[in-house]
Amino acid sequence: MNLKQLSELLKLSPTTVSRALNGYPEVSEATRKRVRAAADAHGYHPNIRARALATGRAMAIGHVLPLDSRNEVVNPIFGDFISGAGETYAQAGYDMLISIVSEAEQEEAYRAFRTKGNVDGIIVHGPRMHDSRISLLNDIGIPYVVHGRASDAREPYSWVDVNNMHAFERATHFLLDLGHRRIGLINGQESMDFAIRRRAGFEAALGARGLVAEPRWLRSGEMSETFGHDMAREMLAAPTAPTAFLVSSMIVAIGVRRAIEELGLRMGRDVSVITHDDVLSYFRNGAEVPLFTATRSSVREAGRLSAEMLLELIATPGGPPRTRLLEAELTVGQSTGPAPGPAP
Amino acid sequence: MNLKQLSELLKLSPTTVSRALNGYPEVSEATRKRVRAAADAHGYHPNIRARALATGRAMAIGHVLPLDSRNEVVNPIFGDFISGAGETYAQAGYDMLISIVSEAEQEEAYRAFRTKGNVDGIIVHGPRMHDSRISLLNDIGIPYVVHGRASDAREPYSWVDVNNMHAFERATHFLLDLGHRRIGLINGQESMDFAIRRRAGFEAALGARGLVAEPRWLRSGEMSETFGHDMAREMLAAPTAPTAFLVSSMIVAIGVRRAIEELGLRMGRDVSVITHDDVLSYFRNGAEVPLFTATRSSVREAGRLSAEMLLELIATPGGPPRTRLLEAELTVGQSTGPAPGPAP
DNA sequence: ATGAAAGCGCTAACAG
DNA sequence: CTGTTAGCGCTTTCAT
Numbered sequence: 214m215n216l217k218q219l220s221e222l223l224k225l226s227p228t229t230v231s232r233a234l235n236g237y238p239e240v241s242e243a244t245r246k247r248v249r250a251a252a253d254a255h256g257y258h259p260n261i262r263a264r265a266l267a268t269g270r271a272m273a274i275g276h277v278l279p280l281d282s283r284n285e286v287v288n289p290i291f292g293d294f295i296s297g298a299g300e301t302y303a304q305a306g307y308d309m310l311i312s313i314v315s316e317a318e319q320e321e322a323y324r325a326f327r328t329k330g331n332v333d334g335i336i337v338h339g340p341r342m343h344d345s346r347i348s349l350l351n352d353i354g355i356p357y358v359v360h361g362r363a364s365d366a367r368e369p370y371s372w373v374d375v376n377n378m379h380a381f382e383r384a385t386h387f388l389l390d391l392g393h394r395r396i397g398l399i400n401g402q403e404s405m406d407f408a409i410r411r412r413a414g415f416e417a418a419l420g421a422r423g424l425v426a427e428p429r430w431l432r433s434g435e436m437s438e439t440f441g442h443d444m445a446r447e448m449l450a451a452p453t454a455p456t457a458f459l460v461s462s463m464i465v466a467i468g469v470r471r472a473i474e475e476l477g478l479r480m481g482r483d484v485s486v487i488t489h490d491d492v493l494s495y496f497r498n499g500a501e502v503p504l505f506t507a508t509r510s511s512v513r514e515a516g517r518l519s520a521e522m523l524l525e526l527i528a529t530p531g532g533p534p535r536t537r538l539l540e541a542e543l544t545v546g547q548s549t550g551p552a553p554g555p556a557p
Numbered sequence: 558m559n560l561k562q563l564s565e566l567l568k569l570s571p572t573t574v575s576r577a578l579n580g581y582p583e584v585s586e587a588t589r590k591r592v593r594a595a596a597d598a599h600g601y602h603p604n605i606r607a608r609a610l611a612t613g614r615a616m617a618i619g620h621v622l623p624l625d626s627r628n629e630v631v632n633p634i635f636g637d638f639i640s641g642a643g644e645t646y647a648q649a650g651y652d653m654l655i656s657i658v659s660e661a662e663q664e665e666a667y668r669a670f671r672t673k674g675n676v677d678g679i680i681v682h683g684p685r686m687h688d689s690r691i692s693l694l695n696d697i698g699i700p701y702v703v704h705g706r707a708s709d710a711r712e713p714y715s716w717v718d719v720n721n722m723h724a725f726e727r728a729t730h731f732l733l734d735l736g737h738r739r740i741g742l743i744n745g746q747e748s749m750d751f752a753i754r755r756r757a758g759f760e761a762a763l764g765a766r767g768l769v770a771e772p773r774w775l776r777s778g779e780m781s782e783t784f785g786h787d788m789a790r791e792m793l794a795a796p797t798a799p800t801a802f803l804v805s806s807m808i809v810a811i812g813v814r815r816a817i818e819e820l821g822l823r824m825g826r827d828v829s830v831i832t833h834d835d836v837l838s839y840f841r842n843g844a845e846v847p848l849f850t851a852t853r854s855s856v857r858e859a860g861r862l863s864a865e866m867l868l869e870l871i872a873t874p875g876g877p878p879r880t881r882l883l884e885a886e887l888t889v890g891q892s893t894g895p896a897p898g899p900a901p
Numbered sequence: 902a903t904g905a906a907a908g909c910g911c912t913a914a915c916a917g
Numbered sequence: 918c919t920g921t922t923a924g925c926g927c928t929t930t931c932a933t
Contacts, residue, residue, distance in 0.1 A: 215926060226904045231928065241902060258672035262615065263926035265606040266909045273654075280640060287636040296624060296631045299657035308675060309655045310617075313643035328558070328602035330910090331652060463811065470814060474825055480818040559910060570920045575912065583918060607910030610925045674926095 214257045223251055234259070265330075273308040274298075274523060275332035277322050279339040280315050281435065287313060288339065288436075289464065290512045294360060297516025298336070305524055307333075320349055327353050334523045336360060340372075340406050356526040358519045358535075362406050371526060371534040373519040375511050377407045380541045381414030381459065384487045388457045389422055393485065397448050397455035398426070399441055399465055400433040408433055411461060430455050441468025449476055449484070457485040511541040558601045567595055578603070605652075609674075617652040618642075618867060619676035621666050623683040624659050625779065631657065632683065632780075633808065634856045638704060641860025642680070649868055651677075664693060671697050678867045680704060684716075684750050700870040702863045702879075706750050715870060715878040717863045719855050721751045724885045725758030725803065728831045732801045733766055737829065741792050741799035742770070743785055743809055744777040752777055755805060774799050785812025793820055793828070801829040855885040 220227040225244065233240045233248035240248075251257075265271050276295065278287050295309065302309050310332055314322045323346065326332050334356040337346060344363035347370050359372040388396055398415050401408040412433075416426050429451070432444040441460060448455055449472060460466040469486055478484050522535050564571040569588065577584045577592035584592075595601075609615050620639065622631055639653065646653050654676055658666045667690065670676045678700040681690060688707035691714050703716040732740055742759050745752040756777075760770050773795070776788040785804060792799055793816060804810040813830055822828050866879050 216928095217926075227927080228905080228929085229903055232903090235928085239902060244902080256668075256672065258669065260610075260926050261673040261675045262606050262609040263909090264928075266604075266610050266911090267926075267928040269909070271606065278643075280643075287640045289633055289636055292631040292633055292635050295655065296657055299622075299624075299655065303656070303658070309657075311639060311643065311653045311655055312647070313640055313653075314647070324600060325602055328600060329605040331605045463808075467807065467811065470824075474823070477823070477826075479821070479823065480814075482821075560912095561910075571911075572913085572921080573919055576919090579912085585918060588918085604910050607925090608912075610927090611910075611912040613925075 214255045215260065216257075219248075219251060219255065219257050222255075223248060271331050271333050272306060273310050273332045274302060274334050274336065274520070275310045275312060275326045276336045277319065277326075277338065278311060278313045279319065280313050289462075290509070291338065293509050293512040294338075294516035294519075297513035297518075298520035299516075301517055301520035301524070307524070319346060323349060323353060323355075327355050334358075334527050336519055336523060341404050342406050342409060344406075356523060356530070358523045358526070360515060360519055362410075364406055364409065369534045371522060371536060373515050373522060373537045373539070374407075375515060375539045375541050377410040378414035378417070381411040382418045383414075384459055385415050385418030386421075388459065388485065388487060389418065389424075391457070391485065393455075393457040394424070395427075395430065395453065395455045395457070397430040397445070397458045398432070399444050399458055399460045399469060400431070401436050401461045403433045408461065415459060436462045436465050438464055438468040438471070441465035442472045443468070445469040445472035446475070449473070449478070455484070457487070459487050511539055515539055558599045559604060560601075563592075563595060563599065563601050566599075567592060575603075615675050615677050616650060617654050617676045618646060618678050618680065618864070619654045619656060619670045620680045621663065621670075621682065622655060622657045623663065624657050633806075634852070635682065637853050637856040638682075638860035638863075641857035641862075642864035643860075645861055645864035645868070651868070663690060667693060667697060667699075671699050678702075678871050680863055680867060685748050686750050686753060688750075700867060700874070702867045702870070704859060704863055706754075708750055708753065713878045715866060715880060717859050717866060717881045717883070718751075719852070719859060719883045719885050721754040722758035722761070724852075725755040726762045727758075728803055729759050729762035730765075732803065732829065732831060733762065733768075735801075735829065737801040738768070739771075739774070739797065739799045739801070741774040741789075741802045742776070743788050743802055743804045743813060744775070745780050745805045747777045752805065759803060780806045780809050782808055782812040782815070785809035786816045787812070789813040789816035790819070793817070793822070799828070801831070803831050852885055855883055859883055 216227045216230055220230045223230060225248070229240065229244065230248050233245040234252060261272065276298075278291060280287060299309055312322050312326070323335065326335060332355075335350065337350070337357055337359040338361075340346070340359050340361045340363040342363065343365055347359070347363055347366045348368055350357045351368055351370070357371065359370060360374070362372050362374050363370075385396065396419075398412065400412055403409055403412070412431070419426055430448060432448070434440045434444070441464070445458060445468065458469055460469055466486055470480060473480055473484050473486070480486065518537055518539070522537065526532060526535070560571045560574055564574045567574060569592070573584065573588065574592050577589040578596060605616060622635060624631060643653055656666050656670070667679065670679060676699075679694065681694070681701055681703040682705075684690070684703050684705045684707040686707065687709055691703070691707055691710045692712055694701045695712055695714070701715065703714055704718070706716050706718050707714075729740065740763075742756065744756055747753055747756070756775070763770055774792060776792070778784045778788070785808070789802060789812065802813055804813055810830055814824060817824055817828050817830070824830065862881055862883070866881065870876060870879070
């Protein structure tokens with residue numbers, strides 16, 4: 214059933230039927246009702262490709278996901294992001310298009326989105342410190358929002374980001390409050406913008422107490438279980454080992470925990486671990502102190518906001534870039550135990 | 558730059574240019590070369606909407622993701638699946654469309670894909686035991702492949718699945734070999750097909766040794782950290798507690814580990830944990846025994862296969878359904894320690 | 902308030 | 918081998 218058939222059925226012109234269905238004001242209420250009823254009865258849905266061709270709008274948003282070339286793995290938080298964004302798109306009648314490409318193919322992916330004309334806007338994932346994509350997208354002239362930031366970008370751009378620096382600063386203070394003085398940071402690759410910000414937060418907290426980050430306890434690399442395991446084992450094997458780890462991702466933290474277990478150390482007693490991703494527990498002399506870091510829901514919120522922002526940018530072309538910084542929820546549960554932490 | 562402009566530039570008809578670019582045989586190699594060069598030079602990409610309208614093919618595959626209504630969370634393995642599928646699509650020139658919808662909206666999502674005409678085929682995620690979607694999709698008449706199975710489906714359908722039963726059977730045998738006799742299973746919701754199969758594997762392994770699963774050590778529910786934590790604490794608090802857990806997801810296993818840590822038990826000594834998701838370690842009297850379950854790469858492989866299968870189904874309409882069962886890699890590393898496990 | 906007609910950019914018969 | 922012509926299904930001027 215297409216528009217023409219429906220219009221013949223109704224003894225109206227396709228024009229009138231189209232107008233009736235799309236809420237144009239110059240249609241009488243009577244015919245509009247009649248048209249709506251017939252459309253419902255026959256399960257008519259406009260062909261989206263034809264509409265897109267006629268209107269010039271694709272009614273779709275493209276997401277370009279960088280594929281880690283080494284691991285062929287996409288960032289696990291992506292699922293949370295799109296579950297937030299997807300809801301917004303669905304309400305607005307937009308489709309979500311995903312393109313997973315290696316670092317080398319990124320540029321081409323953006324150009325292809327533009328010239329193929331299958332999206333009206335783009336969400337950029339995994340921005341790096343020196344990210345050429347931003348000026349590329351400005352040149353191309355397609356609306357976009359970056360999830361995260363590219364610190365050294367000269368040109369203005371729209372972004373939504375979680376306050377990584379603040380989150381890691383608070384987490385570090387939390388460990389310092391527990392009495393830890395030797396803290397290891399197991400971070401993501403520092404070509405990624407978020408990793409730089411997380412280290413900055415870590416160092417700021419240490420600095421506020423007159424401490425300085427030990428280079429040997431600063432590690433950064435791919436976000437894998439193996440990496441976490443190997444780094445933690447290395448650091449724990451040294452004569453003076455960290456008493457706590459701050460870990461950039463849940464996956465990595467699993468490896469760290471494995472290393473701790475292998476060495477016969479006790480989590481939360483001999484060594485503590487904080488991740489940026491989930492609910493974890495700590496101990497002060499045997500008393501539980503849960504720490505909630507709500508990264509997953511923050512990321513979903515970031516997805517929702519990015520989508521809204523992008524749809525607004527599409528609706529108001531030529532408008533100024535917008536930005537939004539989210540605070541990740543991070544709350545420390547009631548501590549029932551005595552104050553001092555493990556011996557430094 | 559569109560086809561007409563490019564053809565004027567080349568002093569050729571749009572038809573010839575189109576044929577040259579799409580590899581039609583009746584074009585001379587000389588002009589084909591010339592056309593290709595010009596297209597590359599000017600960054601020409603055909604407008605996909607116009608092509609879709611003209612050909613009747615959308616050149617896109619739709620993925621319908623069920624959104625867990627309670628948690629608003631998508632299954633974390635989804636990222637691995639689409640990273641596998643995405644590569645196949647990209648090579649074949651297909652786009653990937655994602656639709657994230659709650660359980661209630663599923664039917665409408667499939668119908669909309671069909672009537673809007675924006676996809677040529679569908680991948681179904683998260684099949685349940687009694688899944689009405691299969692007969693719906695057969696009625697609608699759009700090619701599809703199910704990631705996973707719906708055990709009680711009457712009609713034939715195409716699917717790709719990991720052998721969950723076998724994976725859990727082997728994992729259980731592994732724990733039994735270590736000397737464990739009290740094993741807890743923390744499973745996904747048993748309305749999901751995969752959860753049923755995992756339990757079946759668990760029970761089969763126990764049965765092979767003349768053992769029977771204890772109902773109090775069988776738990777199933779949402780795949781969250783909190784659920785894992787709460788179930789493990791409950792089971793560990795009982796007078797006779799499991800000495801090992803078999804856990805259905807990495808996220809859940811994090812909660813289980815937290816529970817173990819809180820109770821001051823030692824991972825791999827007092828209690829062992831196997832997950833279906835990642836690299837983990839076990840201990841026999843202090844010696845490390847790594848167990849590798851490569852779910853993540855298996856899922857990526859499943860994504861790749863599903864995509865290939867779907868493209869074939871699209872290419873050969875009316876063909877018979879295809880199925881494919883993958884064995885998850887699960888290998889036990891070299892054990893350097895003495896044989897006996899923890900006391901039963 | 903309704904309709905006729907002209908495209909959107911491409912592909913696919915049908916000529917030549 | 919290349920070009921001409923006619924749509925794909927819809928929206929959108931421009932008339933009436």
